[in-house]
Amino acid sequence: MITLRTLDNGFTYLDIRNDHACAKIALQGAHIFHYQRHDESPLLWLSDASILQPGTAIRGGIPICWPWFGMPDDPALPQHGFARVLPWDYEIVTDHNDVTVIVFRLQPSTQTKTFWPYRFELSLQITVNDQLGLKLTTANTDVEIMTISSALHTYFAITDIHSVKVLGLEGKPYWDALSDTNHIQAGGIMFSAETDRVYQHVDNTIKLLDPKRTISIDNNGSSSVVVWNPWIEKSTRMSAMMPDSYLSMLCIETANAREDSITLSPGQSHTLGTRIH
Ligand code: BG6
Numbered sequence: 001m002i003t004l005r006t007l008d009n010g011f012t013y014l015d016i017r018n019d020h021a022c023a024k025i026a027l028q029g030a031h032i033f034h035y036q037r038h039d040e041s042p043l044l045w046l047s048d049a050s051i052l053q054p055g056t057a058i059r060g061g062i063p064i065c066w067p068w069f070g071m072p073d074d075p076a077l078p079q080h081g082f083a084r085v086l087p088w089d090y091e092i093v094t095d096h097n098d099v100t101v102i103v104f105r106l107q108p109s110t111q112t113k114t115f116w117p118y119r120f121e122l123s124l125q126i127t128v129n130d131q132l133g134l135k136l137t138t139a140n141t142d143v144e145i146m147t148i149s150s151a152l153h154t155y156f157a158i159t160d161i162h163s164v165k166v167l168g169l170e171g172k173p174y175w176d177a178l179s180d181t182n183h184i185q186a187g188g189i190m191f192s193a194e195t196d197r198v199y200q201h202v203d204n205t206i207k208l209l210d211p212k213r214t215i216s217i218d219n220n221g222s223s224s225v226v227v228w229n230p231w232i233e234k235s236t237r238m239s240a241m242m243p244d245s246y247l248s249m250l251c252i253e254t255a256n257a258r259e260d261s262i263t264l265s266p267g268q269s270h271t272l273g274t275r276i277h
Helices: 110-115 231-237
Strands: 002-006 012-017 021-026 031-037 089-095 100-106 120-128 132-140 146-148 150-152 155-157 165-167 173-176 181-184 195-199 206-210 213-220 224-229 249-256 262-264 269-276
Touching: 012 100, 021 100, 021 120, 031 132, 132 150, 132 262, 150 269, 206 249, 213 249, 249 269, 262 269
Parallel strands: none
Antiparallel strands: 002 012, 012 021, 021 031, 089 100, 100 120, 120 132, 132 269, 146 262, 150 249, 155 249, 165 206, 173 181, 173 195, 195 224, 206 213, 213 269, 224 249
């Protein structure tokens, strides 16, 4: 069952419930900010300090970073692109007891052209059942070649940052954004300080081991993965975060970032996808 809900301030979202799970997806940014299997705690982290209001980025869930990931060369442009705060259209593809599929679309407009000059078609298919699936497809409908970087910027809800471990990135090269240095990952990742890394050449399942569950992440159309936790000091100064927010969240982001950016000729398209289970 899918219900369209609007808060008093005009913030609109789809409230989804089927036999396996419930989910909430904002029309702004096609941003899923809640997904929970009926027998489990929420899979996605949402900051207690995040205010759901039109035009404000949501801190948590899965922001769509597009058509660039991170800070663009022009500091006047927004970090992580513009798609995460603009309103998207949607179409309900499947609304069955066991599975819900919705496709969101963002079209070029005078507003998008102020940020980025290209014509494009962007769609996000979200599948909700006992797994959560996202497929972000970019089509170049322009006459020029375009290069995009992007991410499905997933905030996972965790028991405690000190007790989780990420497996599947062992032996992979990564760029450390904090020190602007390159490394090779030795062993599983555990956390004891701010972490902000872009891993490359990733072609396998990633596992997030939490004391209460193991989450598997299968990506496609992507060979880069971002692992991010702001730790104490950055949590304190970031928007829509509490000083202790870093304890209960970990971002493992399905990306096309840095050397895994995608160049599309006119008429070409690319899909970045993830399946979380
Ligand atoms: C991560 C970046 O993907 O997003 C971090 O690696 C950044 O450097 C974080 O701080 C949050 O970004 P934002 O724009 O949502 O505050």
